[in-house]
Amino acid sequence: MSWINWLPALVTFFPLLGVAVLLFLPREKTGLHRFWGIMATLPSLFFALYMYLHFDQGFKGLQWFQSVIWFQIPILQGEPWTFHYSMGVDGLSLPLIVLTTIVSTLAAVASLYIRQATKGYYQLLLLLETGMIGVFAAANLFLFFIFFEITLIVTFFLIGKWGFLGKVKAANRFLLYNGLGSGFLLFAMVALMIMFGSLEYSDLESRMGQVMGQLALLPPQIETTLWAVFIALMIAFSIKLPVFPFHSWMLRTHVEAPTPVVMIHSGVLLKMGAYGFMRFGVGLFPEQMKEIAVLIAILGLINILYGALLAIVQRELKSVLAYSSISHMGIILFGLASLNAAGLKGVMFQAVSHGLISALLFFLVGCMYERTRTTELDDLGGLAKSMPVFSGIFLVGIMALLGLPGLSGFISEFLSYLGLFQNYPVIASIGALGLIFTVVYALRALLKTTFGPIHERYRLLNDLNVNESVPMMVLVALIVLIGVYPDSLGAPMQVTLDLIVSRIGG
Amino acid sequence: MEANLALLIPLFPVIAFLLLIFGRKAFCKKMAAAVGVAATFASFALSTWVLVAGETITWKVPWLQIGNQTVSLSIEIGSLQMLMLFIVSVVSMLVHLYSYGYMKHDDRIQVFYAYLALFTFSMFSLVMSSNLLWIYIFWELVGVCSFLLIGFWYFKPEARDAARKAFVVTRIGDVGFFIAICLAFWHAGSFEVSDLQAVVESGQLTPGLITLLAVLIFVGAIGKSGQFPLHTWLPNAMEGPTPVSALIHAATMVAAGVYLVANLFFLFQASPFAMDLVAYVGGFTAIFAATIGLAQYDIKRVLAYSTVSQLGYMMLALGSAGYVAGVFHLFTHAFFKALLFLGAGAVIVLLSHEQDIRKMGGLWKSHRQLGIWFLAGCLSIAGIPPFSGFFSKDEILLSTYLDGRIDLFVIGIIAAFFTAFYMFRLFFMVFAGEARGPKADSKVPVVMMVPIVILGLFSVFSGFANASPMHLLTAWLSKGNDYTAATGHAPVWLPVLVVTVSLVGIGLAYLYFGSRKWSTSKVVQTVPRLHKLVFNKYYVDELYHYAFVLPAKGIGWFLYGVDRFVVGGLAYLTAWIAQFIGRIGSRIQNGQAQTYALVSVIGFVLLIVGLTAGRFLK
The missing domain is CATH 1.20.58 (Methane Monooxygenase Hydroxylase; Chain G, domain 1)
Structure with a gap:
């Protein structure tokens, strides 16, 4: 064990250094806050890229694994409960950590329209980054839970203080629903601790395997408890993803939260749901997952069609994107329900790809709002005339959203659908209708914004400036890279996915 | 060696596209046109050379891992493909040249040439691919180029609406193609056309499945080639600049559907029902569109309906086992x-x-x-x-x-x-x-x-x-x-x-x-009635509007109501329950020791009852 094993910790906690630096800055020096806010995200980005480049693609299990005993709780009989601080990275977490660092840096750059209380804002933003990376880098459920809660609380404040008009209600709704989810998560965690005496991912996996192997010999209560834990986990992550009908909190958040927070929220926070499904659903409870696969496929179908149909009738751009997120999370459910190599890869691809695409689109909408002061579709139009660069990038973003081949959205969508076609061709075929609806709402958003005759009042709008367009181009480049060369994202996750698939069995 | 040269055919236009889209400010109009024409001329020269050489070219490189399957980017240029490459390159080159005259006064001619080059690249690649997934990928890309070029004059509302219609209606067909690809992967074990052919010809697939695959692929072809009932987008597509109509909506892209059926002819041949379908849809479209063409007054619309009709002829030929006739x-x-x-x-x-x-x-x-x-x-x-x-x-x-x-x-x-x-x-x-x-x-x-x-x-x-x-x-x-x-x-x-x-x-x-x-x-x-019917294109657009568009919107609005009041109401309920519990909790903690004692006693009794009652009930 060498210093290199502290890498996940470095990635996770470096933003805290920025929080500390910001503490000592005077309150009114907004420029300095921005500078340090952005700078503090860079080390994590750097280390995450280092991890990506040095990731051992053939290694099974967690890399750069680090575990120390944190605290113990003595119990009446037997060994005391030991809680570890343990972190590590595998094929599931690596892509999401890289995604998180990229989106965080870009969100920090995109925060240029946050004008009040910037000191506190950047501190919270950096704290949020630590929380998010921690969720993915944690190697036991306890640590996962703590980081999960950090993101929740911090996001609550970010929405509640820096959001738009309905921010207070949105923040409350956000906290309420997610708090409910955390309750289920807490229950599952405690139950697992009581049953297995450890919350380490590796211990949980091996003991689950043992228990499932001799389930017939064990008392029936064990199976019931396992089901209860599994369902609690499913509900917790369903709220996070969100799965119909738990989605209403997320719509408000998307509309009311400040642009950078929505970028993070839609880009990364929702993906914690997908990650949870993969890590604890498919990874830990493959047998139970198989039992409810049909249900997940149907929920996915509902998400896809419901989100898309509602996106078609929205009159406001951010709501279109919010409902489109619901639809796209349905695709993740499709991939999960397939429980095969193609579908699970689709889940991971969709998590990363949708993260990039929605970060790009919400950034674009934020920049547009700063100029037009409206996101109502009926009031927009013809922006291609005065903002050609904006319109060009928006075009690419929308094309990625509707799954144009050559861009990342296609690969993820395709893999998820392909996976489901093996087991549930009928559900998948009905779900393919979503591909049509997606085109309808995505084009509607595009054409109502940048096409058509221009309104007189938009004739003199400034096009994007460099510190807006450069981050966007980074996102576009990544979207194209994954679309054209998917193995750049797929190769690191291959071994981990193979392992999961082999555990699911035939 | 030859394969590498053939790979240059799509490479030239894609380089032209990148140059033009990123250097659009640097190029003057003449330079932009020159880049486009030069690139397509190079492709034309190579295509002609490939055609004259006449040797089948194959090339393959791994692209994506799905489980233990490797999906390849694979190319096979046989006789049909060579012919297609030749057609596309000739027409594309001439249209590039012509556009300089037609679009001379347009400020965004650089972007126009960029889109044209992107289209040419996608069309070449569509023809060269010998893998269903890659055909689908480029199938979509030519579609999006068509969308961009129809909507090139983005400020015209008609162009905008036509572009949307083209994209949405062809996407309906594409879904069929998409489903076919997914099914083919699980049943043939790969996306390669040759593998599919082997499986079909060895009789491993049930006739029902073969028919299903053929029909689904034909649905894709219907969308792209403007066959009835998905023909409605093609006449509207005439809102695009005329060179685009010549290249995309007459000579090449709309023929991609016919090409697809010809390319997968083995699949259609194996299913009599699919052949019937192709023939009858084609024949019906041929006469249906021709009658509409009789009564139109817009010069480009007449030609558009004529294109639809002629594409119908090609389908008719293919469906009647006239492989050569259709391609000819x-x-x-x-x-x-x-x-x-x-x-x-x-x-x-x-x-x-x-x-x-x-x-x-x-x-x-x-x-x-x-x-x-x-x-x-x-x-x-x-x-x-x-x-x-x-x-x-x-x-x-x-x-x-x-x-x-x-x-x-x-x-x-x-x-x-x-x-x-x-x-x-x-x-x-x-x-x-x-x-x-x-x-x-x-x-x-x-x-x-x-x-x-x-x-x-x-x-x-x-x-x-x-x-x-x-x-x-x-x-x-x-x-x-x-x-x-x-x-x-x-x-x-x-x-x-x-x-x-x-x-x-x-x-x-x-x-x-x-x-x-x-x-x-x-x-x-x-x-008079008949004339009105034909003049209004048999009211197909209106029919679709009332049969599909309005109901879809209606469902959308209905669900929106459900979302706000039922699902949103659920959220209120949750919030209310949480507050209610909180309020009860705070009322109980009112500092009166007697109440606390009472609650503890009740709790204790409940506990005892709970622990012992089970035994008596057994």
Whole structure:
């Protein structure tokens, strides 16, 4: 064990250094806050890229694994409960950590329209980054839970203080629903601790395997408890993803939260749901997952069609994107329900790809709002005339959203659908209708914004400036890279996915 | 070595695209056009070389891992593909050249050339791919280029709406193709066309599955090739610049559906039902669109319906086992229809962007050269020997006849009559008589005239590619397959009948629109309802609007209500419950020791009862 094993910790906690630096800055020096806010995200980005480049693609299990005993709780009989601080990275977490660092840096750059209380804002933003990376880098459920809660609380404040008009209600709704989810998560965690005496991912996996192997010999209560834990986990992550009908909190958040927070929220926070499904659903409870696969496929179908149909009738751009997120999370459910190599890869691809695409689109909408002061579709139009660069990038973003081949959205969508076609061709075929609806709402958003005759009042709008367009181009480049060369994202996750698939069995 | 050279064919346009899109500010208009033309000329030279060399080229590189399956980016250029590459490169190069004249005054000509180059790249790649997934990928990319170019004049609401319609309607078809690919992967074990062929021919797939796959793929082809009932987008697509209509919506992309069916012909052959479907959809579309073409007044719309109709002919041929006939017509049609569109574009430019043929006329006198080449195109599409359309249409009707589909044969003959009539209606209205609208006092620029002349020459002579007794194309296309095994001998009366029918159509058109001895208003007055029906394109758009668009919107609004009040109400309920529990909790903690004691006693009793009651109940 060498210093290199502290890498996940470095990635996770470096933003805290920025929080500390910001503490000592005077309150009114907004420029300095921005500078340090952005700078503090860079080390994590750097280390995450280092991890990506040095990731051992053939290694099974967690890399750069680090575990120390944190605290113990003595119990009446037997060994005391030991809680570890343990972190590590595998094929599931690596892509999401890289995604998180990229989106965080870009969100920090995109925060240029946050004008009040910037000191506190950047501190919270950096704290949020630590929380998010921690969720993915944690190697036991306890640590996962703590980081999960950090993101929740911090996001609550970010929405509640820096959001738009309905921010207070949105923040409350956000906290309420997610708090409910955390309750289920807490229950599952405690139950697992009581049953297995450890919350380490590796211990949980091996003991689950043992228990499932001799389930017939064990008392029936064990199976019931396992089901209860599994369902609690499913509900917790369903709220996070969100799965119909738990989605209403997320719509408000998307509309009311400040642009950078929505970028993070839609880009990364929702993906914690997908990650949870993969890590604890498919990874830990493959047998139970198989039992409810049909249900997940149907929920996915509902998400896809419901989100898309509602996106078609929205009159406001951010709501279109919010409902489109619901639809796209349905695709993740499709991939999960397939429980095969193609579908699970689709889940991971969709998590990363949708993260990039929605970060790009919400950034674009934020920049547009700063100029037009409206996101109502009926009031927009013809922006291609005065903002050609904006319109060009928006075009690419929308094309990625509707799954144009050559861009990342296609690969993820395709893999998820392909996976489901093996087991549930009928559900998948009905779900393919979503591909049509997606085109309808995505084009509607595009054409109502940048096409058509221009309104007189938009004739003199400034096009994007460099510190807006450069981050966007980074996102576009990544979207194209994954679309054209998917193995750049797929190769690191291959071994981990193979392992999961082999555990699911035939 | 050869494969590497062939790979350059799509590479040139994609380089041109990147140069133009990122350097659009750096290039002047002339430079942009030069980049586009140079790139497509290079591709044209290579395509010709590949065609002349005539050796099948294969190339493969791994791309994506799915479980233990490796999906490859694979290329196979056989006879059909070589022919397609040649067609695409010729038309694309000429359209690039022509566009410099047509789009000279547009500020965004650099972007226009970028999109054209991207389209050319995608179309080449679509043809070269030998893997269903990659065909689908480029299938979508040509679609998006079509969308971008239809909506190139983004500020025009009609262009915007047409672009959306094109994308959405073709996407409906694409979903069929998409499902077919996914099913093929799980049943054939790979996306490779050759693997699918092996599985189909070895009989491992059930007939039902083969039919399902073929039908789903044909749904994709229906969308792309504007076949009934997904034809509605193609006439609207005429809102795009005319060079685009010539390249994408006449010669190449819309023929991709026909190409797809031809490329997967083994699959269709294995399913009689699919063949029937292809033939009947094609035949119906051929006559359906031809009748609409009779009553339209926009010069480009007439040509668009004619394209739909001709694509229907190609499908009819393929469905009637006329593999060569279908591909042959694709080949000749690409040239004469591109010619007609480019000619129409020249007319439109001359008449300062007037597109209504009722306001045209007299161009034969002032622009004789344009008139002659346009006439060549009209004679070709009408099927008059020795123009190219005669040979290919003759083969289509022959294969329909030999296949024993007499009903479709009759339909084909009637459609041929309509074709001749509406094309010469157009010709006479534009070129004969006196000017009825804007005056054409300028000349057609040379950059526009050269492509017209070259395409004109192709239209006149390309029919000899498969003329008797050589049948070069048949020999060429039958390399390595047995699609052409069942050819019979043509009855002598067949070409005579076709030509007679066409001549009658031309003659009638002359009487109504050339000499104007007869008046069309009388016809309209005798069957006013029918005329209205045809003029309004059988109200298909309106039907779709009420049958699909409005219900979908209605469902959307209904669900939106549900979302706000039912699902949103659920959220309120949750919030309320949380608050309620909180309030009870805070009321209990009121500091009165007696209450606390009471609660503890009740709790204790409940606990005892709970622990002991079970035993008594057992």
